[in-house]
Amino acid sequence: MAQVEIISPPSADWKGHSDANPNFRTLGKLSPPVMRKIEPFGAQFLAYARRKRHGRTFSEDDRIQALSKVKKSEDDDDGEISEPEDPLMLARDAKDWKGQDHYAVLGLSKYRYKATDEQIKKAHRKKVLKHHPDKKAAAGQDDENDSFFKCIQRAHEILTDPVKRRQFDSVDEAADVPPPTKKDLQKPSAFYKKWSAVFESEARFSKKTPVPMLGDANSTKEEVEEFYDFWYNFDSWRTFEYLDEDVPDDNEGRDHKRHIEKKNANARRKRKSEDIARLRKLVDDCLSYDERIKKFRQQANADKNKRRLEKEAAAKREAEEKAKAKEEEERKQKEDGERLKAEKEQSKKAKEAAKNAVKKNKRVVKGSVKDVNYFAEGGEASPKQVDDVLDDVDKVLGNIDPDQLADLVSKLNVAGKDAGKVKEIFSGTTGELVGAGKLKESDLKVLK
Amino acid sequence: MSDESNGVPATGTPEHYAIGIAFGNSYSSIAHISGEGKVEVIANEEGDRQIPSVLSYIEGEEHHGTQAKAQLVRNSKNTVASFRDYVGKDYKSIDPTPCHASAHPIESDGQIHFSIKDTESETENKVSVLEITARHLRRLKNSASDFVGKPVTAAVVAVPTDVSDEQKAALSKAAESIQLEILQFIPEPIAALLAYDSRSSNPTADKNVLVADFGGNRSDVAVIASRGGMYSILATAHDYELGGAQLDQILVDHFAKEFEKKHKSDPRKNERSLAKLRLEAEAVKKALSLSASATFSVESLADGVDFRSTINRTRYDILALKTFARFTRLVEEVIKKAGLDVLDIDEVILSGGTSHTPKIAKNIEAIFPESTQVLAPATTTTALHPSELSARGAALQASLIQEFEKSDIDQSTHEMLTVTPHLAAAIGYQVSGQSADAFTVIVPAETAVPARRTQVIGGLQGDVLVRIAEGEREIKVTQAAPKAKPETNGSKEGDDDDDDDSDIDEDDEPEEIREKVWKPKQALAEFVFRGLPKGSKVEVTVNIDAEQVVSITARPVGGKGGLRGEIKAAESAQNGSA
Numbered sequence A: 001m002a003q004v005e006i007i008s009p010p011s012a013d014w015k016g017h018s019d020a021n022p023n024f025r026t027l028g029k030l031s032p033p034v035m036r037k038i039e040p041f042g043a044q045f046l047a048y049a050r051r052k053r054h055g056r057t058f059s060e061d062d063r064i065q066a067l068s069k070v071k072k073s074e075d076d077d078d079g080e081i082s083e084p085e086d087p088l089m090l091a092r093d094a095k096d097w098k099g100q101d102h103y104a105v106l107g108l109s110k111y112r113y114k115a116t117d118e119q120i121k122k123a124h125r126k127k128v129l130k131h132h133p134d135k136k137a138a139a140g141q142d143d144e145n146d147s148f149f150k151c152i153q154r155a156h157e158i159l160t161d162p163v164k165r166r167q168f169d170s171v172d173e174a175a176d177v178p179p180p181t182k183k184d185l186q187k188p189s190a191f192y193k194k195w196s197a198v199f200e201s202e203a204r205f206s207k208k209t210p211v212p213m214l215g216d217a218n219s220t221k222e223e224v225e226e227f228y229d230f231w232y233n234f235d236s237w238r239t240f241e242y243l244d245e246d247v248p249d250d251n252e253g254r255d256h257k258r259h260i261e262k263k264n265a266n267a268r269r270k271r272k273s274e275d276i277a278r279l280r281k282l283v284d285d286c287l288s289y290d291e292r293i294k295k296f297r298q299q300a301n302a303d304k305n306k307r308r309l310e311k312e313a314a315a316k317r318e319a320e321e322k323a324k325a326k327e328e329e330e331r332k333q334k335e336d337g338e339r340l341k342a343e344k345e346q347s348k349k350a351k352e353a354a355k356n357a358v359k360k361n362k363r364v365v366k367g368s369v370k371d372v373n374y375f376a377e378g379g380e381a382s383p384k385q386v387d388d389v390l391d392d393v394d395k396v397l398g399n400i401d402p403d404q405l406a407d408l409v410s411k412l413n414v415a416g417k418d419a420g421k422v423k424e425i426f427s428g429t430t431g432e433l434v435g436a437g438k439l440k441e442s443d444l445k446v447l448k
Numbered sequence B: 001m002s003d004e005s006n007g008v009p010a011t012g013t014p015e016h017y018a019i020g021i022a023f024g025n026s027y028s029s030i031a032h033i034s035g036e037g038k039v040e041v042i043a044n045e046e047g048d049r050q051i052p053s054v055l056s057y058i059e060g061e062e063h064h065g066t067q068a069k070a071q072l073v074r075n076s077k078n079t080v081a082s083f084r085d086y087v088g089k090d091y092k093s094i095d096p097t098p099c100h101a102s103a104h105p106i107e108s109d110g111q112i113h114f115s116i117k118d119t120e121s122e123t124e125n126k127v128s129v130l131e132i133t134a135r136h137l138r139r140l141k142n143s144a145s146d147f148v149g150k151p152v153t154a155a156v157v158a159v160p161t162d163v164s165d166e167q168k169a170a171l172s173k174a175a176e177s178i179q180l181e182i183l184q185f186i187p188e189p190i191a192a193l194l195a196y197d198s199r200s201s202n203p204t205a206d207k208n209v210l211v212a213d214f215g216g217n218r219s220d221v222a223v224i225a226s227r228g229g230m231y232s233i234l235a236t237a238h239d240y241e242l243g244g245a246q247l248d249q250i251l252v253d254h255f256a257k258e259f260e261k262k263h264k265s266d267p268r269k270n271e272r273s274l275a276k277l278r279l280e281a282e283a284v285k286k287a288l289s290l291s292a293s294a295t296f297s298v299e300s301l302a303d304g305v306d307f308r309s310t311i312n313r314t315r316y317d318i319l320a321l322k323t324f325a326r327f328t329r330l331v332e333e334v335i336k337k338a339g340l341d342v343l344d345i346d347e348v349i350l351s352g353g354t355s356h357t358p359k360i361a362k363n364i365e366a367i368f369p370e371s372t373q374v375l376a377p378a379t380t381t382t383a384l385h386p387s388e389l390s391a392r393g394a395a396l397q398a399s400l401i402q403e404f405e406k407s408d409i410d411q412s413t414h415e416m417l418t419v420t421p422h423l424a425a426a427i428g429y430q431v432s433g434q435s436a437d438a439f440t441v442i443v444p445a446e447t448a449v450p451a452r453r454t455q456v457i458g459g460l461q462g463d464v465l466v467r468i469a470e471g472e473r474e475i476k477v478t479q480a481a482p483k484a485k486p487e488t489n490g491s492k493e494g495d496d497d498d499d500d501d502s503d504i505d506e507d508d509e510p511e512e513i514r515e516k517v518w519k520p521k522q523a524l525a526e527f528v529f530r531g532l533p534k535g536s537k538v539e540v541t542v543n544i545d546a547e548q549v550v551s552i553t554a555r556p557v558g559g560k561g562g563l564r565g566e567i568k569a570a571e572s573a574q575n576g577s578a
């Protein structure tokens, strides 16, 4: 190899060109530039054109753009992903990526496992814009390295890879909601609020969806039962690879490597079973505080009692009704008997009255012929005449029914002692009786 | 938007929806930016993303794309193809006897027309190429509007780098006649680069990019200096007789000869047979890009005889050997034109349909060092679809500028703004303790000013002298000591590629090793830091303003005591007046 000349460090008396700038001196000038055309395309050209047209320098333009961007992102939809950056986080070493909170790095602490791919994409873009080393250098920022930028890239890599994201989400303690303490639960309404938050957060690990939620005081028994049933049989995808110890990838310590791998596998298994136990305990605890369970038990008891009482009441009512029915029956029978008797008596009386009326009417009829002197024309009626008339009257009365009789009587009363009329009336009646076949004309002697 | 209110019925709505259009002689593609911010290449009603730039008329009915292309067999007289390059040209300036069998261009008033039966009547109409273009653009615009579900009103159109202003004006006019505003024309290589940069993790990295666009009837290559995400074209080269059609022709000849051997007649003599041969040859060629062999099959190729044959990729590669070499040569030519070496090219983008051809990509890859990334399906698995690059880039640009008014865009793209001084030489540093020959680039040559770059110098201790200088790249050629591994440009970044299984020409004769080395040329300034603790780093920022005043700031990382100095502009700068 030929002798290579080395640039030597500055001599002790190295001097700048001026005292004002003692560590710097100019040696030459730039070669004359070449005029060329920049192709007016792409985002960087737009920025260039903007700078040039407004006569801005890089840093002025950066500042103005940053300002307008901030303004824009404030009313932009991605305003949601702006949160203050913890200086400690900004100073992180990218090598220690396992220890970093990937959501916080992207400004998504609020969202964590709930962050959508879209949000992650946007947040990443935003952080890159802000922390890109070029950009920082351009802004003349006194920042020593691009470590945080690497953190951003790592966070993005993990959160956009579904498998890696699940591994991280599995151990993302910041998304955990601790179960409420007794003190927390002093207010009765606190139970639902606090425990719901716990289960909402645990639900992220469920393989099955939808995951039933705790609900509230008004949940039905079926809902509550389904809830506990689901959570006691919770099928979780939670894994613990993320906490693995790094496996050395040098070839030498092969045994060591295998040892670590085995250790990791064991640790994962242990953590998994601990997690299952943890969740079970959680559900146990919640159940033990769940007022609804008590309520449902009381309700169940109350229901039983109510049913018994109802049965008894029903039996009683039945008995009462039976007794009442019997009483009614008896009363009815009695009433019927009495009515029959009364009716009988009444009809007897009526019959008697009718008989009496008939008797009376017969008397009137007999009297009527006597009143007209048995139709004798002048003088006393001969006994024969009297007998004939009375025979005829008897025959009439013997065959007349009470109604006809009453009719006859009323007519006779009108006729009074007018023999002609009386006779006419009788003739009418006998005519009717003969017509009805009750009398034969031949039987009658006078009152034809 | 004062300059486009001329007669066009005012749409009223300020809602602009702009897409990207790649309008090729052979194929066109359209793309837009989807709701999720992704570039989406749009398929037309037939499901094609590469839409043949062909119109055909059957009894007055207009057919477009693949359907129209199929008409080249039966209805070639009423089918218009390969017309893009005619737009905006006089009849006098074109060669009216093109090789493709479709409606021939004719003259009318000095303008290019096609005589076709485009109505139900039997009479032929003279339709201007402008009108044909408008009809083609209308179909593209309608397909895009249907796809995005809202009317497309504007577009960025990708065109070759050598398209003249008259051609652009003519294209704009044709577009205007169908209520499509062309916001901007984007050179195809820039569009391709934009398409790749939009998905790059570090799109503003300084790099030299070669974009090769291998199309249907022509090939265009360009070398682009990409500096901080801004692009300057350093050189372009064109071959107007090299493209997919030449490869199709090779297969046409191959199968025609095979047919002739068997059936004693040359199917190329009959127009219709030739058209069938061409269509099938193109299909076979595309198939060979994907698989190792393909079947050529045409019903009733000639004299009612069906023809069927197969070809494998090796055979094809041999048949096309010479033509393939022309693509590589074009790439070498443009690098030379740019005054660069293959070692200066960091990235090669292969664009255009013909770039699917594996052998073409492999050949090109072979002339570059391993450190150069060649982006084509055959060389990089994550490569984008070469046929889609122009449309993608145009769509990206469209989404960037669609909110601006046309006048605003015109002002921003005016030469007053775009033509600007670029650094003639790279600016870099030397540091005490290193060889006096060493030089590390901070700002590469061909960077437009104003520019600003920062670099961290590590591993410092004690009293340190840093010299800022202009540097020069040299190509160092050494005879390879047997089994030495080729050094890639190690000065640029950590080289982690130690796999030396380069399967390219491992010949017996001692191999030449070519390396890129940087040498300091002209010192600009120097500065010192004293008493730095072990393992210190110094961050140096070089800022060159519009007047070429260089200001330098330096500070120990994590320490105190930064410094700042300025280098006045050279008096010889053309605008300097002492």
Ligand SMILES: Nc1ncnc2c1ncn2[C@@H]1O[C@H](COP(=O)(O)OP(=O)(O)OP(=O)(O)O)[C@@H](O)[C@H]1O
Pocket (backbone or CB within 6 Å): B023, B024, B025, B026, B027, B028, B050, B214, B215, B216, B217, B218, B219, B243, B244, B245, B282, B285, B286, B287, B289, B351, B352, B353, B354, B355, B356, B357, B387
């Ligand atoms: N998969 C493929 N393999 C090989 N060649 C292909 C493939 N796909 C398309 N091509 C060819 O690419 C060419 C078209 O390229 P491109 O779409 O870039 O055309 P263009 O932009 O219209 O070009 P030009 O204007 O030069 O004609 C055609 O010759 C076509 O056959």
